[in-house]
Amino acid sequence: MQVNTVDELISDLRQGRMVVLVDDHTEDLNQGVVMVAAEHCDAGHVNFMARKARGLVCLTLTEERCRQLDLPPMVDVAMGEKSNFTLSIEAAEGIDTGISAADRALTVQAAVAPHAVPADIVQPGHIFPLACVPGGVLTRAGHTEAATDYARLAGLLPAAVIADILTPEGTLAEGQSLADFAAEHSLKIGTIADLIHFRMVNERTIERVREGEINTAFGPFQMTAYRDANEKGVHIALSRGSISAEEPTLVRVHVQSTLRDLCLTEVAGRESWNLSRCLQAVAEAERGVIVLLARDESDERLLGSIDMALGTADAATQSSPDIYTSVGLGSQILRDLGVGKIHLMGAPIKYNAISGFGLEVLEFVNA
Structure with missing residues (x-):
């Protein structure tokens, strides 16, 4: 796919x-959106997104702007990749039914006005805000974060209007279909991976705070502790052997789970890597990295794990809310440690744009 540079976009x-x-x-498996900086959004842009892109018209906002507008999440305990929707909105004044392109553009302008207040919008409405995670694509390599980052890098308010691009048949456009869409409408096309690489040249959201050798039940490991500049959490990497970007490295990016890691519980029909298995696998391979990401385990998440362990909940319905927001943090840590090519301990899943971090998953390793 021929793409334009970050500077061109x-x-x-x-x-x-x-x-x-x-x-x-x-x-x-390469999906895309059409976007415009929110400050510049007008009825023509909204009409194009609705008629040509055909996806849901959404407004990306920072967490600060969501707090400024008193916009809560659409649901209290969201699950999965699209967990960052807030309540839908409408401009409080100056609109008719709210569904027209002009009305939706006016709603966008009301939400991104410099001194906007909660009274400037009402809920529900026909514009669907998405909350960007702190750190942008360096934390979560999603279209929401990429669009917000691009608007900020353009010197504009960090907010954008986006819509998924669908085919005429109504399916998500992928690969060449996206390139054809951009060419047909004379739009420049860029990648999240390139944006990540652009930001990584001068930016990091993690920093090393401690390092040294520790002893474990599986022998010595090099420990490196990192502090997250956004959430202020401390994450730990345990490594063994000589790490090289050119040599495949056994890797696990691990989000803590009380029952899985402390009680070593297993769920029938669902393979999982607990921390003990990860340490053993790296020790046997004599080269590898385990990244332990600090995440508060909510009461609801712990109860869900208990229900699965007891066999009273379907494991297939329980997806980790941390998968998509942990990719950026884990990727930054892996690159800092010199990892390039990866044998990943975990189930096959699409990881957005990790090539921007200089990483490549060669294979997935079952537990």
């Missing part, structure tokens, strides 16, 4: 033009 966004954002340079 920034230039177009600064001038109020739309661009297409895709995950990576690959043609497989």
Whole structure:
């Protein structure tokens, strides 16, 4: 896929033009959105997104802006990749039914006005805000974060209007279909992976705070502790052997789970890597990295794990809310440690744009 540079996209966004954002340079499983900086959004942009892109018209906002507008999450305990929707909104004044392109553009402008207050919008409405996670694509490599980052890099308010691109048949456009869409409408096309690489040249959201050798039940490991500049959490990497970007490295990016890691529980029909298994696998391979990401385990999440262990809940319905927000943190830590090619301990899943961190998953290793 032939794509434009980050600087080229920034230039177009600064001038109020739309661009297409895709995950990576690959043609497989590569989804995309059309976006415009929120400050420049008008009825023509909304109409194009509704009629040509065909996806849901959404407004990306920072957490600070969501608090400024008193916008809570759409649901209290959201699950999965699309867990960052807030309540839908409408401008409080100046609109008719709210569904027209002009009305939706006015709603966007009301929400992103410099001194906007909660009284400027009402709920529900026909614009669907999405809350960007702190750190942008360096924390979560999603379209929400990429669009927000691009608007900020263009010197504009960190907010954007986006819509998924669908095919005429109503399915998500992928790969060459996205390139054809951009070419048909004379839109520049860029990747989240390139944006990550662009930001990684000068930015990090993690820093080393401690390092040294520790002893474990599986022998000595090199421990490196990192502090997250956004959430202020401390994350730990345990490594063994000589780590090289050119040599495949056994890797696990691990989010803590009380029952799985302390009680070593197993769920029938569901393979999982507990911390003990991870340490043993790296010790046997004599080279590898385990990244332990600090995450508060909510009461609801712990009770869900208990229900699965007791066999009273379907494991297939329980997906970790941390998968998508942990990719950026884990990737930054792996790159800092020198990892490049990865044999990943975990179930096969699509990880958005990790090539921007200089990482490549060669294979998934079952527990």
